[in-house]
Amino acid sequence: MLVVKVGGSKGINYDMLCRDLAMLAQGGKRIVLVHGGSDETNQLSEALGHPPRFVTSVSGHTSRYTDRRTLELFMMATGKINAVLVEQLQRQGANALGLRGLDGRLLSGKRKAMIRIIEDGKQKIVRDDWTGTVEQVNTGLLSLLLKEGYLPVIAPIAGSFDGEAINVDGDRAAAAIAAALGAETLLLLTNVPGLLRHFPDESSLISHIPRAEIDDYLPLAEGRMKKKVLGASEALMGGVGRVILGDARRPTPVSDALAGAGTVIG
Amino acid sequence: MLVVKVGGSKGINYDMLCRDLAMLAQGGKRIVLVHGGSDETNQLSEALGHPPRFVTSVSGHTSRYTDRRTLELFMMATGKINAVLVEQLQRQGANALGLRGLDGRLLSGKRKAMIRIIEDGKQKIVRDDWTGTVEQVNTGLLSLLLKEGYLPVIAPIAGSFDGEAINVDGDRAAAAIAAALGAETLLLLTNVPGLLRHFPDESSLISHIPRAEIDDYLPLAEGRMKKKVLGASEALMGGVGRVILGDARRPTPVSDALAGAGTVIG
8 A cells, every 4th residue: 555645846747647656556556645735725826816824833833824715725726736636647547536635524633723823023823724633534435445446636625523624734644544544655755856964955865764763854854844754753653664755756756766766764 | 316416606505505415414315416616617717817718519509618727727616616515514414525527437428629619600610628528427436435325526527538627517417427326306406496487587487397398398498597408308318217406595405396396307
């Protein structure tokens, strides 16, 4: 069982990714694909006059402030990304099936409607937030679909325990899915070769991290890589065999990562 | 088995519709919900500077010209509508699960990449069109989900036989699903009480049409109602027990229609 997460950053070629995934799926590999939607949501938000707003929590994490309008823009943007990924996989012969975490209670968690942030050096409270963290995975639904030969493609919109749609982090959602399914490998694809000792020098790639030392490497992670290292740590604690931080820009990004390219943790 | 199609016209209250559907689902009724996306796509297209274009085919049918950009806007708009419907059903306790026809090859058909249209009295050919008509339904997938207690919510984006995403008519897609599942009832909800003898006079509701006479009533159908009467005819020919043209604006639109409100055909 392989769980792959792909973001939406520049330089990522969905066409090549889907060709590679379809080839592996046709070879009998059971695969779940999780995607993001940040960049597309930013573009759509700007174009529709509701520019994105990022906030820093008191614990130092930066995240998107997701008011109801932003949640709906996120539904639109991820709706398109999900459809295009499913389409490309279908064109390559894999029977892809798109779902959000909200669908069939696939991914559930608590909604964080109120967040404490730091702005201009002061603590503030922000309300009407539609975000949360995945706490439960409906493995029955995923197993059912995988058994029937479908390739689930999952958008990072979970459901709260009250049934509300919530924006969740895609990397950590992929980690939760991989742990729940007892996946052998979680592959987190990005637009760099893996974790770099001296960011952004790509020649400083760290090719292996022993699983016990993962948290020591957190300080090296820049920007979005932080969430990936956090997700990797959560997946390993949840029993996933290994986590690979791989390069989505390669012509065969998944096969290459499975063959050892990128940062292998485990 | 009940298949319900709801459009996105003004005056339709999704909240009340979902409450009614969830109540019926909790009472043990097996339900499939199909939705549209026209109005939301029009709004998004206008806002993003790619205004909708409607064309009239040589056979006299009016339809949306769906170039690739419009298809992607349709993916966004239906992505949001689908998510909001799933969310509202989940909040009411029904385990809804959203899919496009493209997902898992649920709905397949031929893509009509080229259409012959009439414009300014002249015949023209329009290319790069991403539309089609549903010819096959993956009943295995729907049955599997229904058996496990999920309530499928389906967006009218099918897959071509080559795996391309295609825009299909929601009413006719619902008819194809109802026929394939051998549904007892197909309910097509709209923002009028049913088929009217003298449109738009709502007091001229036709409350019953014998199944053999459905095609005689086609000339009475105005605008979008034409596709509904066509869908009704296709569903009845496909073996559906009865088709109801119902009023989505009522507080309990589905229960009312099942109790005989609207135009009952069969």
